[in-house]
Amino acid sequence: MSTAHDHHIHESRDLAVAAQSTMEKSGEQWTAMRAAVFDALAGFDKPASAYDIAEKLGQAQGRRVAANSVYRILDLFVGANLARRVESANGYIANDHPGCLHDCIFLICDTCGQAKHIDDDALSSRVRAAASETGFSPERPVIEVRGRCEDCKD
Structure with missing residues (x-):
């Protein structure tokens, strides 16, 4: 979500x-x-x-x-x-929207190398909260998903 x-x-x-x-x-x-x-x-x-x-x-x-x-x-x-x-x-x-500061989730294609980013502030907030619960002070979550893009998946 x-x-x-x-x-x-x-x-x-x-x-x-x-x-x-x-x-x-x-x-x-x-x-x-x-x-x-x-x-x-x-x-x-x-x-x-x-x-x-x-x-x-x-x-x-x-x-x-x-x-x-x-x-x-x-x-x-x-x-x-x-x-x-x-x-x-x-x-x-x-960054194609430099005026907007948020954590990015990168989708990286292992076939063509394209990297697309999506925004899901709820997910990155949960990652930050999980880190904080362990006593860790998160500065910048790095979330990257490797796979194949829509053009390369077939």
Whole structure:
């Protein structure tokens, strides 16, 4: 059972504008490099590593881009809710609704690598409560379900 909440899904240029606005509202600058990393990340159709993004940027810019620089920016993006880390894929995806803060449940296709997220605040609240009952202080539940997407299941 999902707990409904409203959020606007941003796409394409609208997503980059929403990301910039979110970053600037948090007091951070939206530099050309941050914009380039975000655009590259948003251009992937499955979780991308810092190395994937650095390679894509390097090809587009005609120069080597250090993965360490990309990692720092991705960490900043995760902290600002512009990106989500998909732990089991060791990659990141752009958050298509950066103004909405909640725990995501990722559905990861073992065949094609696509990662889709769903929102179920009731489930993540139960995970947090179960952890708290043991005396553990949960910070961020990571819920990932591996399997096959609708396109690959046949």
